[in-house]
Amino acid sequence: MSYVDLHLHLLPGIDDGARDVDEALAYARRMATEGVREAAVTPHICNDRRIEPGEVAGLTAQLQGAIDAEGLGVRLHPGGELHPRRAGHLGDDELELLAQGPAGRRWLLLEAPFAGIDGDFTELARDLQRRGFGVVVAHPERAAGGIEEGMARLAPALELGAVIQVNVCSLLGNHGLYVQEAAVALLRSGSAHLLASDAHPGSREHTVRLGFDLALGAGASSVQAWRLTQVHPRFLLRRGLRPSTSAPARVAA
Template identity: 55%
Template sequence: MSYVDLHCHLLPGLDDGAATYDDTLRHARRLHAEGVRDVACTPHVKRDEFPGVAVREIVERVAHAQRRIAAAGLAIRLHSGAELAHADALLLPASDLERIAQGPADARWLLLECPFDGIDDDFALAAARLRELGFGLLLAHPERSAGLLAGDGLARLRPLLAHGALLQVNVCSLLGNHGLDVQDAAVRLVREGVAFCLASDGHPGSREQTLQLGFHLLLRAGASSTQAYRLTQANPRLLLRDGVTRPLFDVEQRALAAAA
């Protein structure tokens, strides 16, 4: 197995993830041992809660962490990114957004955090702004948004998906760590083929599940081994290599049509 994790708070001392480089290296050793070979470092860009995260420093911090990990003999490639809050997505200049985008130059994309309070008009406006600026979207943990199934959350997401946004589900959600409603939502997104990838949303020291566990949780949730492979390896690797491109939009639209 060669897992690709697009959502991990591995950089130390920035947010609620790793506190120190010792924590970073300890978690990196676990990732290496469990077959995770590519990791996107995605500190929160969320000024209300983490005002100390400087967008312009993230790339340099990732490079430093990569040197420390390589020196420890660990076969992990780090990728620079961020978990972008929708309030910040409405305010940050395009130049800062480009600094935290991932993918190739002609198909850049951003990891946009779905709000825990639910999918609302401000979130839709943020997604629209990013799309107008030319960025593709990977929506982080939509299953954790209030009212995704019981309310109108999923219906509010469908127009975004029709415009090419993709969904990322968390390992801990499938595990049931955020309650049965969140677990049910995560399982439904997987079973209906709407989820495009699985990520750990790892927080060394507090939330340490990796994609190795996620692969088996997908099988338990009813995914085939082929789908589990795609969600944990092929699809996230495709996003790193090719970005969010029109063929991916078409794949997502077909999945939505099948789930409707």
Template identity: 40%
Template sequence: MIDIHCHILHGIDDGADSMAESVAMARIAYEDGVRDIIATPHFNSLWRNEAGLVRRKTAELQRKLDQAGIAVTIHPGNEVRLENKATFMRDTEQGAYCYLDDAGRFVLLEQRWAEYDPDTPELVAWLLARGTTPIVPHPERHHFFRERPELVERIVAAGAWLQVSADSLTGRSGDDVQRFADWLVDRDLAHTLATDAHNVNRKPNLSEGFRRVRERAGQERADQIARRMAGILQRPSAAD
């Protein structure tokens, strides 16, 4: 399995506190069946973890995992918050953050917590024109999406993917969040799953998310999601 959203890099946001905790998270993920983790530290007005730093921290963690014999590959990424349209476009054009893949085909594009950004459909179209598919993390945890699910449907219609978190599907983030996560699964709007793990307590648990999808939507749907996620890290062929 591939975890496309994980705050495993230590000391740069609200994720792992130490290298030891980063290693422990990777070990938990391995035991859960994960073999690739995209490290996605926050990129926002509070934690501006730019691409160079993320790549250095990723390489540092990978060396530690190799030394410890933990067969998990760490890939650089970011969870990029949409603070406003102008700032996001500027940061994108300047290459300030990491995409989820080396080719820049996918980016984890987070909404602000206070309110929905009405420029989102426009930015989805702008990114798609640049060859990048935005993946919106944990929409089930945003109150405005739960209150107005048509907003989710609008950005999906524009071409965005959604990422539902395993903790949401298992109820660890609350009943309202779980109900909306289930609603997304039932309507085939859970395009990807991830852990959004931050430490050894809010830990990697991707298999639990897939179990919940299988229970509600069947094995074929779970396999479809897994294939879509695997494609994020696959290098595009010359024909693409």
């Protein structure tokens, strides 16, 4: 088995991730060395319009060509980290360009707002689910306002099948003690479905491989750490995530 990373700012010169192809390739070499064989590249899809959904696949293919030329054995999938303020304005065809998973079980990486998880965010997640997309909530531990409160507000989306992605850098403590404790709480409570690097080559260089060790340090068993960094992300790529069709619950204020 090998590691799979579903949150990674690897496309060069697009956002605050890799600045150029050389930096992206240096990180890809690190992925290969550490056993990360597959990743979704997830540039920020937000209102600054630095990249449009229709551009991601072509840019990913270009970078894949450079990776293949070195024989690194790292496979990339085009994706995006959807900002809440942009997500609701994208058509289904645009969302499809950013989604992962097989037909009928496509899902999106939706960024939890740093200001805090509120009813509007949960309603956005539910709207994406009603449109037929599964939702992976990116790093809710970084949202202000308390992780217990945030998870309670997210409950209606979680009941419809949304899952939680925790950042390796949060477990590392790179975003402060509050975020680190929230990340550990998500792991220990079983709420975290997967770990991802959210790496920004040039500034955040770790791979998802480090997440395995950090999960163990947070109290996970080796089987749980394996699921968080290998099994679950691989399953999401291969088998996808489908929102439940059960009646939606009411969104907490």
